[in-house]
Amino acid sequence: MTSGLKVELPPRYCPLPPARHPDEAVLAQRTSDWITGFHSLSSHQLDRMRGNDCPGFYGRIMPNAATDRLQLAVDWCTVMFHFDDAHCDEGPPARRLGPLTDLATRITRVLDVPDTPPAGDPLLAPVRDLARRAARWATPTQRRRCVEAHRAWFLAVLWEIGHRAAGSTPRLDDYAHLRQHTAAGAATLSWAEIVDGEEIPERELTAPAVRALTELAFTTAAFDDDLFSYGKELWVAHTEGTSPSGLSLVEVLRREHHLTTGDAIARAVDLCDRLTHRFFALRDRVRPRASAPLRAYLDHLAHLLPGNLDWGLRADRYRNPDGRHPHAVTTSATTTRTPPADTSPPPIPSIRWWWDPDLR
Incomplete structure (x- = not known):
């Protein structure tokens, strides 16, 4: 298995093709130069950070963004x-809990108050730089949204x-509404609003239909993450002599409904297909009357779905699970x-409630 694990997924429904930003190579070089400047990071850490292809990830969400501003999100x-x-995925969970909690609170404080001294972890220096750069562009509301989104992410992590430490598997009903947060959905898209440079009116962003679209997009992308990262979960479990974590859609479905792995994967894909269909049907009803900033946000959510799929099947963080075994995992899928x-x-x-007929 360590020489090459292969996972094949059923075809995924997605009516929108992926788009790419034309300056991904420029973004990648700038990011590489930027993180290399933080000398507290090891060469292995730097190699893994470059291998995640963040220009490709965010470039698929915002394919038309101004390159200089998109650099912040990348x-x-x-x-x-x-x-x-x-800090979230690797190592014994019981030993991670204290350091992770400490680091997460420091990250949110630095994002909230960029002049906070970045003491305690090598990651805090680049976070402080990001916070200072964002402060030049972001409105107070955008900064608040960004910080609150990170708090939601860290709470969900x-x-x-807690489940990893206990060796327990959450119920599907709990996993379904929390997965958008453990995947940092709001934290990720909070930077898109800053990159765009226009603040989305609060009454629009918090309208029930827009909240539903936001949760649909984040959850679908996170469930897709579970599909194209499942090979990584199996590879890590095999190399460590353990069982796969119960913190993935495939394992939650398999264990709760007593399915085979193949049937659990098929059911996971079916769920993603339903979510995708609902997102685009609701998006088409909401977008025509949205303001320009909200239309841009809805477009980013729409690009996230095919873009995340396209990127995830190619990203080294899933093909090279520990940064030391290139092509250890291959996941195949079509749309x-x-x-x-x-x-x-x-x-x-x-x-x-995402299917509530009164949502408009």
Whole structure:
């Protein structure tokens, strides 16, 4: 298995093709130069950060963004993917809990108050630089949204690590509404609003239909992460002599419904297809009457779905699970524009409101 694990996924419904930013190579070089300037990071850490292809990830979300401004989001993504890998996913969870909690609170404080001294962890220096750069562009509301989004992410990660430490598997109903947060959905897109340079009116951003679209997009992307990272989970479990974590959609479905792995993967893809179909149907009703800043935000959410799929199947963080075994995992998948046969709400109470017929 350590010489090459292969996972094949059923076709995924997605009506929108992925888009790419024309300056991804420029963004990649600038990010590489930027993180290299922080001498407290090891060469292995730097190699893994470069291998995550954050220009490709964020370039697919905002393919038309101004390159200089998009650099901010790409640099943030580079640092936070490393934070996720090194502090949230790897190592014994019980021993990670204290250091992770300490680092997470320091990160949010530095983002909130950029002049806070970056003491305690090598990651805090680049976070402080990001916070200072963002402060030049972001409105007070955008900065507040960014900080609150990070707090939501870190709280959800602590919930996740609690399950990892206990060796328990959450219920599907809980996992479905929390996965958007453990995947840093709001934290990720909070930078897009800053890059765009226009503040989305609060009454629009918090409208029920827009909240539903936000949660749909973040959850779908996170569930897709679970699909194309499942090979990584299996590879790590095999190399460590353990069982796969119960913190992935495939494992939650497999264990809760007593399915085979193949059937759990198929059911996970079906769920993603239903979510995708609902997102685009609702987006098409909301977008025509949205303000320009909200339309841009909805477009970013729409690009996230095909972009995340396209990027995730190529990213080294899933093909090279520990940064030392290139091509250890290969995940194959295709997309289809044929809608799923069943577009009804899935039997998951915590997310059923996304199909509320009164949402407009």
